[in-house]
Amino acid sequence: MIKRLVSGLLLAALALPACAAFDVGQLMDDLARHKGGKAKFVEKKYISLLDKPVISTGELTYTAPAFLEKRTLTPKVETLRLEKDLLSIEREKQKISINLASQPEALAFIDSIRGTLTGNRAALEKNYLLSLAGNPDKWVLTLLPSDQKISALVLRITVSGSKNQIRSIEYLQADGDRAVMSIEPLEAR
Amino acid sequence: MSKAGRAFLLWLLAMLAGAAIVWNSRFTADMSFFLPSHPSAEQQVLVDQLKEGVVSRLLMVAIAGGDETQRAALSRELRGRLAKMPEFVSVQNGESDSQAADRDFLFRHRYLLSPAVTPERFTVDGLEKSISDSVDRLASPLGMLLKPLLPRDPTGEMLELLRGLNAGAQPDSKAGVWASHDGERAMLLIQTTALGSDTDGQENAIKLIRAQFAEAAPGQGIANASLQLSGPGLFAVNSRATIKDEVSRLSTISTLAIVAVLFFVYRSLRLLGLGMLPVVSGALAGVVAVSLAYGTVFGITVGFGSALIGEAVDYSIYYFVQSGRNGLTDWKQRFWPTIRLGVLTSTAGFGALLFSGFPGLAQLGLYSLAGVATAALVTRFVLPQLGQANGQTRDLTPFGRRALAGVQTLRHLRWPVLALALAATATLFAEREHLWNPELAALSPVSQADQAVDMALRADIGAPDARYLVVIDAADRESALRQAEATGQRLDALVASGQLGGYDSPSRFLPSQASQDARRASLPAADQLRPRLQAALVDSPLAAGKLEGFLSDVEQARGAGNIERASLNGTSLALAVDSLLLPHGAGWSVLLPLRAGEQAIAPSAIRSALAGNDALFIDMKAEFDKLYNDYLHEAMLLSLAGLGAIVVLLAATLRSPRRLGAVLLPLVLAVLLVIAGLHLLGERLHLMHLIGMLLIVAVGSNYALFFDRASDEHRLDPETLASMLLANLTTAIGFGTLALSQVPVLHAVGVTVGPGAILALLLAAIFAPRASAA
Numbered sequence: 001m002i003k004r005l006v007s008g009l010l011l012a013a014l015a016l017p018a019c020a021a022f023d024v025g026q027l028m029d030d031l032a033r034h035k036g037g038k039a040k041f042v043e044k045k046y047i048s049l050l051d052k053p054v055i056s057t058g059e060l061t062y063t064a065p066a067f068l069e070k071r072t073l074t075p076k077v078e079t080l081r082l083e084k085d086l087l088s089i090e091r092e093k094q095k096i097s098i099n100l101a102s103q104p105e106a107l108a109f110i111d112s113i114r115g116t117l118t119g120n121r122a123a124l125e126k127n128y129l130l131s132l133a134g135n136p137d138k139w140v141l142t143l144l145p146s147d148q149k150i151s152a153l154v155l156r157i158t159v160s161g162s163k164n165q166i167r168s169i170e171y172l173q174a175d176g177d178r179a180v181m182s183i184e185p186l187e188a189r
Numbered sequence: 190m191s192k193a194g195r196a197f198l199l200w201l202l203a204m205l206a207g208a209a210i211v212w213n214s215r216f217t218a219d220m221s222f223f224l225p226s227h228p229s230a231e232q233q234v235l236v237d238q239l240k241e242g243v244v245s246r247l248l249m250v251a252i253a254g255g256d257e258t259q260r261a262a263l264s265r266e267l268r269g270r271l272a273k274m275p276e277f278v279s280v281q282n283g284e285s286d287s288q289a290a291d292r293d294f295l296f297r298h299r300y301l302l303s304p305a306v307t308p309e310r311f312t313v314d315g316l317e318k319s320i321s322d323s324v325d326r327l328a329s330p331l332g333m334l335l336k337p338l339l340p341r342d343p344t345g346e347m348l349e350l351l352r353g354l355n356a357g358a359q360p361d362s363k364a365g366v367w368a369s370h371d372g373e374r375a376m377l378l379i380q381t382t383a384l385g386s387d388t389d390g391q392e393n394a395i396k397l398i399r400a401q402f403a404e405a406a407p408g409q410g411i412a413n414a415s416l417q418l419s420g421p422g423l424f425a426v427n428s429r430a431t432i433k434d435e436v437s438r439l440s441t442i443s444t445l446a447i448v449a450v451l452f453f454v455y456r457s458l459r460l461l462g463l464g465m466l467p468v469v470s471g472a473l474a475g476v477v478a479v480s481l482a483y484g485t486v487f488g489i490t491v492g493f494g495s496a497l498i499g500e501a502v503d504y505s506i507y508y509f510v511q512s513g514r515n516g517l518t519d520w521k522q523r524f525w526p527t528i529r530l531g532v533l534t535s536t537a538g539f540g541a542l543l544f545s546g547f548p549g550l551a552q553l554g555l556y557s558l559a560g561v562a563t564a565a566l567v568t569r570f571v572l573p574q575l576g577q578a579n580g581q582t583r584d585l586t587p588f589g590r591r592a593l594a595g596v597q598t599l600r601h602l603r604w605p606v607l608a609l610a611l612a613a614t615a616t617l618f619a620e621r622e623h624l625w626n627p628e629l630a631a632l633s634p635v636s637q638a639d640q641a642v643d644m645a646l647r648a649d650i651g652a653p654d655a656r657y658l659v660v661i662d663a664a665d666r667e668s669a670l671r672q673a674e675a676t677g678q679r680l681d682a683l684v685a686s687g688q689l690g691g692y693d694s695p696s697r698f699l700p701s702q703a704s705q706d707a708r709r710a711s712l713p714a715a716d717q718l719r720p721r722l723q724a725a726l727v728d729s730p731l732a733a734g735k736l737e738g739f740l741s742d743v744e745q746a747r748g749a750g751n752i753e754r755a756s757l758n759g760t761s762l763a764l765a766v767d768s769l770l771l772p773h774g775a776g777w778s779v780l781l782p783l784r785a786g787e788q789a790i791a792p793s794a795i796r797s798a799l800a801g802n803d804a805l806f807i808d809m810k811a812e813f814d815k816l817y818n819d820y821l822h823e824a825m826l827l828s829l830a831g832l833g834a835i836v837v838l839l840a841a842t843l844r845s846p847r848r849l850g851a852v853l854l855p856l857v858l859a860v861l862l863v864i865a866g867l868h869l870l871g872e873r874l875h876l877m878h879l880i881g882m883l884l885i886v887a888v889g890s891n892y893a894l895f896f897d898r899a900s901d902e903h904r905l906d907p908e909t910l911a912s913m914l915l916a917n918l919t920t921a922i923g924f925g926t927l928a929l930s931q932v933p934v935l936h937a938v939g940v941t942v943g944p945g946a947i948l949a950l951l952l953a954a955i956f957a958p959r960a961s962a963a
Contacts (some may be wrong), residue, residue, distance in 0.1 A: 049339060
């Protein structure tokens with residue numbers, strides 16, 4: 001009886017500060033409320049092999065909770081579409097479909113963005129350690145892979161945004177190369 | 190030696206010789222029962238694929254029980270155990286290490302394999318274009334996968350190779366191995382070394398899988414582990430077991446029932462033994478004839494034997510019952526001609542089947558023909574030498590008298606029966622669209638439950654079904670591969686226009702020597718390539734200095750030997766090539782399985798793309814349907830021909846249209862009523878019901894002939910009627926037992942001929958001419 005009481009108090013004590021400050025749970029709730037929309041993106045990939053970054057631009061479309069489309073317009077038209085666990089890539093009349101359920105590493109990678117978009121904390125924490133900085137108007141969420149297979153590919157993912165809108169995603173790859181995507185919402189819903 | 194002794198000795202010698210032949214006969218229960226004996230070119234491909242094709246050697250395995258990780262561990266363990274065994278060519282479960290060898294091979298040989306390798310690709314312009322494409326591709330989501338390859342493969346040949354491969358049809362994966370869609374089972378795809386037609390080999394492989402599973406499962410700590418297995422091999426093994434089981438079960442049932450009936454009548458073991466003599470001789474003669482004519486005896490043919498027992502035993506019944514009182518001479522004079530005519534009509538019916546292109550049917554025909562003829566001959570020429578039944582059989586006269594009285598009563602049914610027949614005709618006419626089962630699968634001995642498991646596993650693992658194939662024949666391997674490449678170019682156009690999703694070709698992994706030589710010749714020497722590369726990369730973010738790996742790889746490819754079939758060993762690509770590039774008799778065949786894209790495959794588009802080429806386009810399902818329709822069409826012709834032969838035979842013997850009509854009417858009515866009855870019971874008719882109709886006429890004519898003969902003599906004596914009833918009973922038992930069979934071929938014949946024989950006798954009695962009144 002006493003033991004239960006003590007552990008109850010302990011839990012309550014742990015929960016107290018979380019209510020006060022801006023935390024991952026609150027961010028996730030905000031993000032989960034975002035039902036989707038369209039955005040422009042500019043992605044720069046800094047690759048050590050190349051003298052200049054590779055720049056691609058295009059549009060993102062997101063409809064909560066399971067549809068995400070990344071339509072690259074430059075340098076080559078290419079469409080990447082994610083519906084539930086089916087990832088399809090269309091480029092130059094070619095279409096590749098990948099069932100992510102069969103590709104755990106790719107799924108973890110995709111979940112970093114999908115989990116953030118949908119505010120699915122459980123999906124994110126399955127593969128990453130989360131840390132949040134800033135306030136609701138200007139926040140930075142850092143994802144550190146907890147699985148060795150994933151950290152062999154990517155060292156850190158940094159997502160930053162404002163309110164329930166993601167403004168940039170940065171991937172730092174294990175080989176030191178880096179990709180930064182800035183996102184500019186086209187219309188707010 | 191006495192005459193009897195000589196006859197028996199002669200018979201014994203013949204039997205021993207027959208037994209020796211049967212001993213050395215080959216019995217099978219495989220699909221070839223259903224495969225055409227004189228196939229067209231398209232059907233030949235179908236036949237080859239069913240017997241030897243890769244698809245026929247695939248076994249799908251599902252592991253259930255435990256949790257995800259335990260199942261995955263068990264899947265790995267099972268693969269590890271089976272992969273080492275010579276009985277299996279490949280065991281796949283989605284583990285990533287199995288793909289590494291393939292990737293290594295493709296990368297190592299990319300310059301000889303890539304269709305994009307041409308002299309133009311290595312000019313300054315060509316390099317500039319392909320390398321800038323590769324750099325652009327780094328912007329793509331797949332860029333991360335391509336980046337490590339870039340320094341050695343800036344022109345993107347690896348991507349060219351992967352372009353043609355099918356990335357879409359992969360099964361789901363859980364804990365690193367393939368899993369079912371619901372995630373509750375781990376899946377494996379196994380290819381056996383044994384051909385699909387080698388049922389023993391398939392059985393052995395299946396046993397090995399089960400045994401290894403049983404050994405491995407406890408080690409992974411799964412208490413409730415269960416294994417589900419399916420595939421053409423399992424179907425073959427199960428069908429064989431079913432047929433074996435049924436042959437012995439049905440023969441036992443019908444033999445016991447018939448022996449009981451005969452013992453009741455003969456009341457003598459000696460007579461019973463003698464009575465079985467024609468049957469045993471007939472059954473043996475049937476197998477011997479089939480074995481000698483075809484080399485192989487189908488299990489189903491032997492299963493048909495129980496029907497033959499019922500039919501062949503008739504002759505000895507007639508002999509013993511009819512000769513019992515009046516002696517042999519009287520029997521020979523009065524009864525034998527009628528029996529002989531009955532035998533002839535039966536053989537005419539069975540004989541028609543001999544001309545079938547459906548080997549199963551032709552065997553049934555030959556088996557029955559030889560069996561019935563032998564049984565009749567043994568009855569006529571051997572039995573009288575060995576014994577007569579004077580006073581030994583039960584006196585059937587009282588029984589016959591009661592039956593005669595019954596026959597008189599039955600006559601009142603003439604008009605009701607005609608009305609019933611009219612109703613049956615109307616029903617059949619109204620329902621004519623729904624009478625027939627249009628698929629060959631209706632004849633398949635595979636159970637519904639097995640088919641359901643197969644469908645489920647197939648959906649989970651995405652096993653290839655290879656419905657559409659392009660087939661090329663060539664004199665040797667090199668020209669086969671060259672033709673595959675030429676045909677592939679035509680198919681590429683269809684892929685580009687979206688009419689085709691893709692296709693597999695052995696030349697993807699084993700290009701013709703000519704193509705390999707041409708590609709090698711396209712590769713410039715290092716001192717030429719280096720300045721071109723410099724020039725091409727002037728405006729590129731990629732510095733030429735970072736591409737030393739590329740230069741040395743190209744140089745190495747220039748000096749390397751060609752890819753041979755042996756170069757593929759140790760990769761799953763070897764399997765892909767072997768399954769698509771097949772040596773046969775005089776030459777080589779290439780198979781190019783087609784995959785549908787967004788839109789369904791339109792055969793006309795494929796045919797026109799291939800026009801002028803020797804390649805043959807085959808839609809396996811359409812071929813199957815066509816095959817069955819051909820059989821059905823042919824069976825109708827044969828049945829009509831058999832019927833025609835019987836009518837001609839009867840007409841020539843009876844020499845009276847009125848008598849001919851009187852003999853045929855009950856037979857036609859019996860067929861009508863049986864078919865209408867089966868339809869009302871929900872049985873969908875197929876090929877074998879049609880054959881059953883012919884057999885009703887062939888078998889039933891015996892009874893109609895006896896009534897006709899009786900009317901000729903203006904009397905029907907009780908013994909004759911009793912012998913007919915007895916013979917009818919044994920025939921109905923023999924065919925009726927087949928109705929219990931789970932093998933559709935046998936079931937259909939039994940369910941048609943069993944009741945048909947009884948109806949034929951009843952109707953013959955009902956419509957017997959009035960003059961025959963005793």
